Amino acid sequence: MSHRFAETVFTKSVKEQQKAYGxxxxxxxxxxxxxPNDKMGSREIDFISRRDSFYMATVSETNWPYVQHRGGPTGFLKVLDPRLLAFADFRGNTQLISTGNISVNTRCSLILMDYPNRRRLKILGRIRMENTTDPAAEILPEIITDKFSAVVERVFLIDLTAFDWNCPQHISRRYTEAEFMENTALAAASKEQSN
Ligand SMILES: Cc1cc2nc3c(=O)[nH]c(=O)nc-3n(C[C@H](O)[C@H](O)[C@H](O)COP(=O)(O)O)c2cc1C
Structure with missing residues (x-):
C-alpha cells in the first residue's frame, strides 16, 4: 500500500528533517x-457535508503561499464524486488573489475544521476554474443549489490528490451560535429530566 498524502508532502527536504530528528x-x-487516502470515503464525505467554512492555500508565481478563509451555507463545499470537490466563488472584493494564483499554479491545500468534535481534515488537490457563463458548466446546478447573497462568478473544481486526518490535540472546542443554543437547550432539558 502507499499513502498518497504522505508521498506528496514527504519531500526530500522533509525526509532529511525527519531523519535529523529521528x-x-x-x-x-x-x-x-x-x-492510500486518494479517494474520499463515507467518513470524509459526511465530514465535508457538515462544514460551513474552510481555509484554502494557493501558491503565487513568486512562490508565496496564500491562505484565504471561505465560508458559506453548511455543505457549500460539495463532493461531486470521491475524487472531485467543488464550490462557488463570488465576485467578492475583486482582489482575485486565489483566482490569479490558480491561473499559474493549480495546486491547492485545504484545511477543514470541526471545532466541537475536535477534528480536522487536510486536503491536497488541483483546481480548475469554470466561469458561470461557460456553456460547458453542466455541473453548475449541483454546486449553486444554495441561495448566495453575492454574485457567483466562477466555480472552483478541485481534483483530489490526497487527504489526511490530523490528531485532535490542541484543537479547542468552539461552537457556532446555533450549536451553542442547541447544546444549551439539550443541557437544560437533561437537567429538567434528572430533577
Ligand atoms: C458582497 C460580498 C459577499 C461575499 N460573500 C462571501 C461568502 O459568502 N463566502 C466567502 O468565503 N467569501 C465571500 N466574500 C469574499 C470574497 O469572495 C472574497 O473576495 C474572496 O474570497 C477573495 O478571495 P481572494 O483573497 O483569493 O482574492 C464576499 C465578498 C463580497 C464583496
Whole structure:
C-alpha cells in the first residue's frame, strides 16, 4: 500500500528533517502501512457535508503561499464524486488573489475544521476554474443549489490528490451560535429530566 498524502508532502527536504530528528522510520510506516487516502470515503464525505467554512492555500508565481478563509451555507463545499470537490466563488472584493494564483499554479491545500468534535481534515488537490457563463458548466446546478447573497462568478473544481486526518490535540472546542443554543437547550432539558 502507499499513502498518497504522505508521498506528496514527504519531500526530500522533509525526509532529511525527519531523519535529523529521528522520526523517519516512524513516518515511513505511514507510507507503507496506511492509505492510500486518494479517494474520499463515507467518513470524509459526511465530514465535508457538515462544514460551513474552510481555509484554502494557493501558491503565487513568486512562490508565496496564500491562505484565504471561505465560508458559506453548511455543505457549500460539495463532493461531486470521491475524487472531485467543488464550490462557488463570488465576485467578492475583486482582489482575485486565489483566482490569479490558480491561473499559474493549480495546486491547492485545504484545511477543514470541526471545532466541537475536535477534528480536522487536510486536503491536497488541483483546481480548475469554470466561469458561470461557460456553456460547458453542466455541473453548475449541483454546486449553486444554495441561495448566495453575492454574485457567483466562477466555480472552483478541485481534483483530489490526497487527504489526511490530523490528531485532535490542541484543537479547542468552539461552537457556532446555533450549536451553542442547541447544546444549551439539550443541557437544560437533561437537567429538567434528572430533577
Ligand atoms: C458582497 C460580498 C459577499 C461575499 N460573500 C462571501 C461568502 O459568502 N463566502 C466567502 O468565503 N467569501 C465571500 N466574500 C469574499 C470574497 O469572495 C472574497 O473576495 C474572496 O474570497 C477573495 O478571495 P481572494 O483573497 O483569493 O482574492 C464576499 C465578498 C463580497 C464583496
Amino acid at each position: 522520526s523517519l522510520a516512524h513516518n515511513e510506516k505511514l507510507l507503507t502501512n496506511f492509505g
